[in-house]
Amino acid sequence: MTAMDAYNFAYLDEETKRMIRRALLKAVAIPGYQVPFASREMPMPYGWGTGGVQVTAACLMADDVLKVIDQGADDTTNAVSIRRFFQRTADVAVTEETEAATIIQTRHRIPEAALREGQIMVFQVPIPEPLRFLEPRETETRRMHALADYGLMQVKLYEDIARHGEIATAYAYPVRVEGRYVMDPSPIPKFDNPKLNDSPALMLFGAGREQRIYALPPYTQVESLDFDDHPFVASKADHACDICGATESYLDEVITDDQGGRMFVCSDTAFCRSRQGDAA
Amino acid sequence: MYVAVKGGERAIENAHAWLAEERRGDPTVSELSIAQIREQMTLAVNRVMAEGSLYDPDLAALAIKQARGDLIEAIFLIRAYRTTLPRLAGSNPVDTGAMVVSRRVSATFKDAPGGQILGPTFDYTHRLLDFALMAEGEAPPAAPTAPADPVAVPHILGFLDRDGLIEAATPSDLTPPDLTREPLELPADRALRLQSLTRGDEGFVLGLAYSTQRGYARNHAFVGELRIGTVAVEVDIPELGFAVEIGEIELTECETVNQFKGSKTEPAQFTRGYGLTFGQTERKAISMALVDRALRWRELGEDFTGAPAQDEEFVLSHCDNIQATGFLEHIKLPHYVDFQAELELIRSVRAAAFSQMEAAE
Amino acid sequence: MNPLFTVRDLEKRYGTRIGCTDVSFDLWPGEVMGIVGESGSGKSTLLSCLAGHMPPDRGEVHFDGRDVLAMSEPERRFLARTEWAFVHQNPRDGLRMAVSAGGNVGERLMAVGARHYGDIRETATDWLGRVEIAADRIDDRPSAFSGGMQQRLQIARNLVTGPRLVFMDEPTGGLDVSVQARLLDLLRGLVRRLGLSAIIVTHDLAVVRLLADRLMVMKGGRVVETGLTDQVLDDPQHPYTQLLVSSVLQV
Numbered sequence: 059m060t061a062m063d064a065y066n067f068a069y070l071d072e073e074t075k076r077m078i079r080r081a082l083l084k085a086v087a088i089p090g091y092q093v094p095f096a097s098r099e100m101p102m103p104y105g106w107g108t109g110g111v112q113v114t115a116a117c118l119m120a121d122d123v124l125k126v127i128d129q130g131a132d133d134t135t136n137a138v139s140i141r142r143f144f145q146r147t148a149d150v151a152v153t154e155e156t157e158a159a160t161i162i163q164t165r166h167r168i169p170e171a172a173l174r175e176g177q178i179m180v181f182q183v184p185i186p187e188p189l190r191f192l193e194p195r196e197t198e199t200r201r202m203h204a205l206a207d208y209g210l211m212q213v214k215l216y217e218d219i220a221r222h223g224e225i226a227t228a229y230a231y232p233v234r235v236e237g238r239y240v241m242d243p244s245p246i247p248k249f250d251n252p253k254l255n256d257s258p259a260l261m262l263f264g265a266g267r268e269q270r271i272y273a274l275p276p277y278t279q280v281e282s283l284d285f286d287d288h289p290f291v292a293s294k295a296d297h298a299c300d301i302c303g304a305t306e307s308y309l310d311e312v313i314t315d316d317q318g319g320r321m322f323v324c325s326d327t328a329f330c331r332s333r334q335g336d337a338a
Numbered sequence: 339m340y341v342a343v344k345g346g347e348r349a350i351e352n353a354h355a356w357l358a359e360e361r362r363g364d365p366t367v368s369e370l371s372i373a374q375i376r377e378q379m380t381l382a383v384n385r386v387m388a389e390g391s392l393y394d395p396d397l398a399a400l401a402i403k404q405a406r407g408d409l410i411e412a413i414f415l416i417r418a419y420r421t422t423l424p425r426l427a428g429s430n431p432v433d434t435g436a437m438v439v440s441r442r443v444s445a446t447f448k449d450a451p452g453g454q455i456l457g458p459t460f461d462y463t464h465r466l467l468d469f470a471l472m473a474e475g476e477a478p479p480a481a482p483t484a485p486a487d488p489v490a491v492p493h494i495l496g497f498l499d500r501d502g503l504i505e506a507a508t509p510s511d512l513t514p515p516d517l518t519r520e521p522l523e524l525p526a527d528r529a530l531r532l533q534s535l536t537r538g539d540e541g542f543v544l545g546l547a548y549s550t551q552r553g554y555a556r557n558h559a560f561v562g563e564l565r566i567g568t569v570a571v572e573v574d575i576p577e578l579g580f581a582v583e584i585g586e587i588e589l590t591e592c593e594t595v596n597q598f599k600g601s602k603t604e605p606a607q608f609t610r611g612y613g614l615t616f617g618q619t620e621r622k623a624i625s626m627a628l629v630d631r632a633l634r635w636r637e638l639g640e641d642f643t644g645a646p647a648q649d650e651e652f653v654l655s656h657c658d659n660i661q662a663t664g665f666l667e668h669i670k671l672p673h674y675v676d677f678q679a680e681l682e683l684i685r686s687v688r689a690a691a692f693s694q695m696e697a698a699e
Numbered sequence: 700m701n702p703l704f705t706v707r708d709l710e711k712r713y714g715t716r717i718g719c720t721d722v723s724f725d726l727w728p729g730e731v732m733g734i735v736g737e738s739g740s741g742k743s744t745l746l747s748c749l750a751g752h753m754p755p756d757r758g759e760v761h762f763d764g765r766d767v768l769a770m771s772e773p774e775r776r777f778l779a780r781t782e783w784a785f786v787h788q789n790p791r792d793g794l795r796m797a798v799s800a801g802g803n804v805g806e807r808l809m810a811v812g813a814r815h816y817g818d819i820r821e822t823a824t825d826w827l828g829r830v831e832i833a834a835d836r837i838d839d840r841p842s843a844f845s846g847g848m849q850q851r852l853q854i855a856r857n858l859v860t861g862p863r864l865v866f867m868d869e870p871t872g873g874l875d876v877s878v879q880a881r882l883l884d885l886l887r888g889l890v891r892r893l894g895l896s897a898i899i900v901t902h903d904l905a906v907v908r909l910l911a912d913r914l915m916v917m918k919g920g921r922v923v924e925t926g927l928t929d930q931v932l933d934d935p936q937h938p939y940t941q942l943l944v945s946s947v948l949q950v
Contacts, residue, residue: 308678
């Protein structure tokens with residue numbers, strides 16, 4: 059189908075957007091609480107960002123500037139695909155610069171550049187339920203959230219330390235929001251967890267297949283679960299970026315030959331490029 | 339000097355171009371028309387309509403063509419299209435009792451008013467490859483016909499119902515919930531379960547139904563009646579004050595008669611399972627009826643034996659092939675960041691273990 | 700002194716059948732009450748209603764002056780993991796089999812806010828010691844334990860938060876006789892040392908003889924006799940109690 063004219067602005071019809079916005083408002087009102095919403099079938103597969111795409115579609119206005127990243131990079135295939143989708147269906151301006159964007163849809167990362175007030179981060183979420191792998195039943199996990207019955211979550215962290223000497227969760231590291239709901243921050247590396255806390259930007263999370271939306275309003279208190287004597291550490295590879303020399307950014311490890319050669323580069327490609335520009 | 343991988347955009351464009359070429363195949367072989375698929379791949383079209391939840395044979399045929407014959411991909415195309423359609427009205431419940439049947443069989447009664455009608459079935463064919471079809475020959479000779487029999491074809495379970503031998507199926511005027519407009523919330527009522535099953539993956543529902551037959555929540559099903567045919571779809575027009583027929587659709591309906599329940603105080607009665615699907619899709623309709631019956635254990639006072647087919651959360655959360663295939667295939671997407679985090683973790687855990695071992699030596 | 704736990708006119712029916720009816724009693728701080736009767740006597744139904752696992756149809760239950768039946772679900776659950784404890788007959792029902800012994804004991808601590816790994820582990824080690832489980836088994840899963848060890852682990856997991864009232868459902872059922880004796884001995888020591896109040900349901904008169912201060916004998920969903928344990932066992936008044944006692948003596 060070439061004629062996207064047949065579709066509404068940003069693909070979704072206005073009724074659907076209204077339904078999603080209602081869910082978003084509820085989510086913002088109860089930070090960290092998973093709001094069920096009637097996720098629509100999107101023209102991309104479930105698990106490929108349909109939740110994030112629906113949230114972005116419901117938030118987009120004609121004068122928005124959109125940035126889409128996957129694994130921190132603007133030119134990974136799925137990021138390209140989603141960015142093109144909104145260019146075609148909403149004809150919005152797009153950017154690779156974090157600072158210039160009004161809406162940033164992401165899979166698995168939060169940009170390195172500090173976010174500001176007025177920006178919206180939209181996270182693609184595969185499994186919104188932080189307790190899912192401890193308790194497979196939705197009816198039971200909803201009850202655990204309702205009763206703030208989170209002992210089991212802490213038991214999991216205890217078991218990690220007992221077995222491995224540290225908490226063996228490297229991404230999708232669970233957080234507690236405003237001392238109430240335990241939330242899955244989506245599969246971002248735990249390195250990004252501190253960026254959730256007290257952020258000036260609005261953070262929205264969409265899980266299409268699981269039909270859930272949740273949110274962190276600006277300046278929400280977000281704590282990563284830990285023990286007093288095994289505090290949370292936002293770790294990354296102990297290197298500097300081999301391209302821009304950054305020491306404080308999250309790094310991808312790239313295999314360069316079959317002799318064990320490897321290098322480390324910023325996963326946030328826009329950040330890395332801006333630093334190269336500065337250096338030049 | 340290493341340069342971060344670029345060119346996602348061009349890669350995608352080239353991949354799509356290649357896909358289009360592969361879809362067409364050898365251009366010296368003539369192209370399939372939508373009409374050919376619609377008329378000659380009818381059962382594939384029916385499955386795509388049933389699981390795509392959209393009754394439109396032409397679009398289903400188009401989807402099959404575009405998807406290179408991958409039916410789940412075709413169902414996906416239909417679903418994505420369907421979701422954008424405006425909801426103009428809800429039809430009245432279709433009257434399957436008034437169905438113009440092309441097939442109607444009962445495994446419980448040798449004969450019944452309306453008779454047994456085999457219809458266009460693979461049953462009793464010998465599954466031998468018909469090499470004559472390889473030579474693109476003439477149309478087969480016309481099947482013998484008889485003048486239409488005006489006799490009514492009442493539901494067979496009605497006979498059991500009249501004698502109180504089967505649980506009453508109480509009619510309800512409640513508007514059933516709409517899975518495509520409301521999020522699935524559990525526990526689900528029977529209407530919602532049936533809605534989910536009718537668009538569920540045929541293979542998944544078949545496997546579950548089969549598991550009940552092999553003892554995982556066995557419920558002793560007989561096919562009380564299986565009927566396939568067309569029914570009228572009517573919509574109430576408030577301005578007119580009456581219902582208007584807007585078209586007809588082909589449906590498959592399966593009603594099973596299952597093991598009875600009863601107690602000292604309640605006389606024994608057979609119980610029901612129900613399946614209803616678009617088009618001629620009888621494997622699916624029968625499977626659906628068996629799974630429906632298994633899911634009703636609580637309502638019928640049976641024990642939960644832990645069988646998958648009894649487990650509503652398990653069945654409803656996993657029967658949708660579009661959800662399943664999307665999530666399954668998303669593991670092909672890049673996970674560099676998560677994997678990097680895991681790499682660092684495992685290195686750190688191993689380093690700690692090694693230093694402990696050294697300290698112990 | 701006020702009673703810790705008060706029950707008035709409790710009734711539970713299953714359709715027309717009586718689960719238990721007309722049950723009233725007071726339990727005082729530090730007191731252990733045994734509920735005895737054969738299977739089907741209503742003692743397990745009664746325990747489920749008392750512990751809040753099942754809502755009764757009629758009656759009142761007060762704990763420390765608080766109306767238990769009027770509590771919201773979160774309040775009741777909080778009570779169940781702080782001031783109450785429940786020891787199941789089958790340790791599998793009361794333990795997390797896929798979680799280490801230390802994690803099992805630590806869960807209740809963490810559920811009420813403990814966030815210091817070292818302290819949790821220290822407390823868990825201490826409690827494993829009190830139920831005679833070696834400290835080096837702390838990271839083993841209960842599936843690697845014998846039945847008697849599993850039951851002792853369940854007891855440690857329940858008592859670690861210092862509950863005031865413990866419900867026990869046939870705590871020695873399903874164990875070998877020699878293992879039973881050791882467990883009973885251990886339970887008696889813990890109950891006395893911690894000054895716990897407890898309600899123990901059992902069909903085994905030897906268990907109540909050793910543990911209970913007071914007895915309630917149930918038959919057909921009703922209490923047929925109550926009194927001090929020694930009194931009831933040595934001088935049973937109700938014919939059913941006489942039968943129970945004599946049938947044990949014959950063994």
